Amino acid sequence: MKKIGVLTGGADCPGMNSVLRAVVRKAVSEGYVVTGIKNGWTGLAQNDMRVLDLQIVSGILDRGGTILGTSRIIPPLKDSMNQQIADNFKRSGMDALIAVGGEDTLKIALELYEKFDLPIIGVPKSADNSLTGTDYAFGFDTAVNIATQCIDRLHTTAESHHRIIVIEVMGRYTGWIALEAGIAGGADIILVPEYPVNIDLVCDSLRARHKRGKTFSIIVIAEGAVIEGHSNQQEHEENIRNHRVSRVGEMVADLIESKTGFETRVSVLGHIQRGGAPTSFDRIISTRFGFYAIELIKQDKYGFMVAIHKNKLNAFPIKDAVSKHKAIEPDIYEIAKVFAA
Ligand code: F6P
Numbered sequence: 001m002k003k004i005g006v007l008t009g010g011a012d013c014p015g016m017n018s019v020l021r022a023v024v025r026k027a028v029s030e031g032y033v034v035t036g037i038k039n040g041w042t043g044l045a046q047n048d049m050r051v052l053d054l055q056i057v058s059g060i061l062d063r064g065g066t067i068l069g070t071s072r073i074i075p076p077l078k079d080s081m082n083q084q085i086a087d088n089f090k091r092s093g094m095d096a097l098i099a100v101g102g103e104d105t106l107k108i109a110l111e112l113y114e115k116f117d118l119p120i121i122g123v124p125k126s127a128d129n130s131l132t133g134t135d136y137a138f139g140f141d142t143a144v145n146i147a148t149q150c151i152d153r154l155h156t157t158a159e160s161h162h163r164i165i166v167i168e169v170m171g172r173y174t175g176w177i178a179l180e181a182g183i184a185g186g187a188d189i190i191l192v193p194e195y196p197v198n199i200d201l202v203c204d205s206l207r208a209r210h211k212r213g214k215t216f217s218i219i220v221i222a223e224g225a226v227i228e229g230h231s232n233q234q235e236h237e238e239n240i241r242n243h244r245v246s247r248v249g250e251m252v253a254d255l256i257e258s259k260t261g262f263e264t265r266v267s268v269l270g271h272i273q274r275g276g277a278p279t280s281f282d283r284i285i286s287t288r289f290g291f292y293a294i295e296l297i298k299q300d301k302y303g304f305m306v307a308i309h310k311n312k313l314n315a316f317p318i319k320d321a322v323s324k325h326k327a328i329e330p331d332i333y334e335i336a337k338v339f340a341a
Helices: 016-029 041-045 079-092 103-116 140-161 176-184 199-211 233-241 248-260 270-274 280-298 330-338
Strands: 003-008 033-037 049-052 096-101 120-124 164-169 189-191 217-222 264-268 304-309 312-317
Touching: 003 016, 003 041, 003 079, 016 033, 016 049, 016 096, 016 280, 041 079, 079 103, 096 103, 096 280, 103 120, 120 280, 140 164, 140 176, 140 217, 140 264, 140 270, 140 280, 164 176, 164 248, 176 189, 176 217, 176 330, 189 199, 199 217, 199 248, 217 248, 248 264, 280 304, 280 312
Parallel strands: 003 033, 003 096, 096 120, 120 304, 164 217, 164 264, 189 217
Antiparallel strands: 033 049, 304 312
């Protein structure tokens, strides 16, 4: 019999509850008990926990957010908090801990694993899909689908008014949401952090479209996108690191309107991309991730993040998962470029 702790940390997103349900269902089938830690790492520091049983996780597969609550903590943690977490974990009698989270949550998990030898397994949550080592993190597919629906809606109004609409999506350091939602929504221009652009070239593309009779355009821009000569790189990176809104969409819209004279509007999709029910894809990978996390605990295999590659689950070192962001590669970006202008 094992006692397993589970927490959800960082930005919430649809699929967290699906993971919790899967963890509990699979753990119970193995004869294990599960303790849910409230509000991410904060809950472990404050000893705020509750038992999770089959009844508590019943009916939450399709529920957005997290029944455990979450908190945002930017790593590294203060030594005193690290120590507090390690002490509380050891006192709790737990044999293993599942940390469901993205880059920040997993960086803390890594520190606790390396410095205090805590037996931790990570589950990749990232609406931004920025974690290295896994083809997908849960939350991303839902964000892309929500953003695509919004682009579809903005398309019809842009066309009717002969306007340019700049749609700013989330993504922090990476442009995956912008790229995939942009392609799915038929965006005319997609701007991502991985490939800084010159605003004059963007304006040339828009003018060329107008000349062809397309008097409206849809630009999808990732919040972390960089505009050559206009982004204050240092301030921009600082904002992104601290999860502060960058307002890059507004800046681009102002530049376009003043340079081209085309009427331009901005729509910042924001947290709507992380709300509501997970897509079926996210429900499925969340369920598989939760199930597999317990499999790894059965094997006493720690310091790994559950990952999916070519539709097969595997254990990927947390250390490598958080070492760099999974950036958009040139071959995928080429697809987006073909549709510009
Ligand atoms: O990392 C997920 C994410 O949604 C980013 O895309 C965004 O920059 C950030 O979280 C927003 O953070 P918060 O919910 O703290 O405003």
